[in-house]
Amino acid sequence: METEEEPFAAALMSVDEIWFLFTSFLESVITPGWRQNQVLIVLGLAVLCYFLHIVSGRVIENQVRAREGWSKWQLRMIVQIKRRMGLVWFALLAGGLYLFMQQITWPSRSYFIGLSATLAIVWTGIAYAARLVRNRFLRRLVTWGLWIYATLYFVGVSDEVSEFLDDLALDVGDFHLSLLTLITAAVVIGVFFTVARLVSSTTASSIRKNEDISPSMQVLAVKAVQITLYGFAFFMGVKAVGIDLTGLAVLSGAIGVGLGFGLQKVVSNLVSGVIILLDKSIKPGDVISLGETFGWINSLGARYVSVVTRDGKEYLIPNEDLITSQVVNWSHSNEFVRLDIFFGTSYGCDPHQVRKLAIEAAADVDRVLAHPKLPVCHIVGFGDSSVDYILRFWISDPTGGLTNIRGNVYLALWDAFEAHNISIPFPQREVRMLTDEQDIVRDGT
Known part of the structure; x- marks a missing residue:
């Protein structure tokens, strides 16, 4: 029968194994020999690539400043290339040196250099691929998670670290939630969300280009596709890491009831937004008047409608107000x-x-x-x-x-x-000045 001390002992064993590998590597580095030489070569390449990063960054910046007409996505791409030039230089130089040393000496004498080149190439690819994740926090989480996993995988200690993280868990009955599960879930969900965003962007672009669909139905279709894809990505990401959601059904139902009372206005605006899109009462580009606000609809959101006035102000009007208030749509049935x-x-x-x-x-x-x-x-x-x-x-x-x-x-x-000598009259007033005698006569004295 498994005791409570066994998971803790397993965790200690994993820690001891990792510590043993780390100390063994340090001893081999301190001891003179080819491994120490490889470490010194890698450090020298790192210093050289740092200076190359500064020089190449200035060259790229000068080239960009000398040209005009760059679009935003091109400028963003140039900025990301400039930021990772040091890593790119290290991957190129270390990879070239590794191939050269493979030809002139024993393979074991260039193993660490080849490992460094491989990690640099993988890190560079992960850094550029992670730019597909728009959310900054999620992007950093995915980037660092993949960097750490790639490093552990190529170093050959991924299994030991995985066992150690899996042992750091919260066990309640049959429910097992480990640190490894949380990290894996965050990375997998981030990847699924990225794929969902790319698919939703492509689908939304196709829907907006379809002239047979009205603007309001286009907005509704795009929102429906986004909600479906992101919801599917979340649940698939959670299921992919083995988290059972059936045990959370009762808890989520209780939380839903509480949120229903506290978020009545939010739910009302969401439902009103769906009604607006379905009945096509307003759509992007319509000119409306609501109270003292007069302008054209810029966009339809899940909670509010963006109305831009002639003076450049943007009003965010809740969807519920457009349902319950009197709205003048100057271009509802026609544009006249x-x-x-x-x-x-x-x-x-x-x-x-x-x-x-x-x-x-x-x-x-x-x-x-x-x-x-x-x-x-x-x-x-x-x-x-x-x-x-x-x-x-x-x-x-x-x-x-x-x-x-x-x-x-x-x-x-x-x-x-x-x-044509047409006069426009204006009110005229006649002012009469009375003398003292006329004042006396008027007073009757």
Whole structure:
């Protein structure tokens, strides 16, 4: 029967084995001979590659500064190459020296140099491949995890270290959670997440290029694909390392109930976002008004909608507000928008001429539609000092702004009225100055 001391004793044995290997290597390095010579050669190559890293980095930087028109992805790639130039130089020089020494001397006299070259090549490949992971923390975790595993594997102590990490575990009944399992799970999930991101990016690009799918359904399809792929990647990563999730079902259900009460608003916004995408009430590019906010929809998120106004401000409006509040969608069923302008002229001006001039002036303004919806002008009342009119015209590009087109039409009216002597009246007040005698008469004294 296995006792409690046995796992601890096994861990001590693994530690002793690792320590023995480490001390044996140090003794062989201290002792004069070919192994010590190889270590000195590797250290010399490392110092040389450090200086080559500085020089080549300056050359690359000068070359990049001398050229213009680099895209962002090209600049990022150049930066990553510049950062790893020391490792690249070491892989090239150590690999070349190893091949040379294999030809002129015994293979055992260049084993450590070949091992260093192999590790440098593997580390370089891992460093560049890990750039596919966007999350910085996860990228560093994957990079260092693969670096450490590759080093232990090529050194030949991976089995001993794996046994040691597996012995550092939490055992509750049949549940076994070791440090090795956690590290493996983090690395595997990171790899699966990277693959899921690449697949989702490719799929999203194909969906956005499909003109048969509406913009709102494109957003919904992209979100569904991302959730499915990332969820599949997480569960596959967990299952790949042997973690049984059935025991967490009851606990996750209890946590879900608690989160349901605490995250009602978040869930409401998520559901509202799905409803918005399904009923196609708004979509990216639509011009909407919500309260005092007027702008066009930049993007649809899982929790909020990004609305950009004409002054460059970006409002993040919760999806629930778009469901429960009155929203004006200027381009929901079509892109035609009617605008109204009110003005007045004096009673001495011919109203028939005024209406004709107003329609012609509006029709000559850019962005005002002349077909199929023509501008119209009507009398709406007789004011105290003017005949009041309303000028109605249509535009098909509300994203270009509403205030600016109104201003252009007002300027066109002003120019047309000035050219034809049409006066625009304004309220006038008469001020009478009373003398002292008139004040006395008014007072009755």
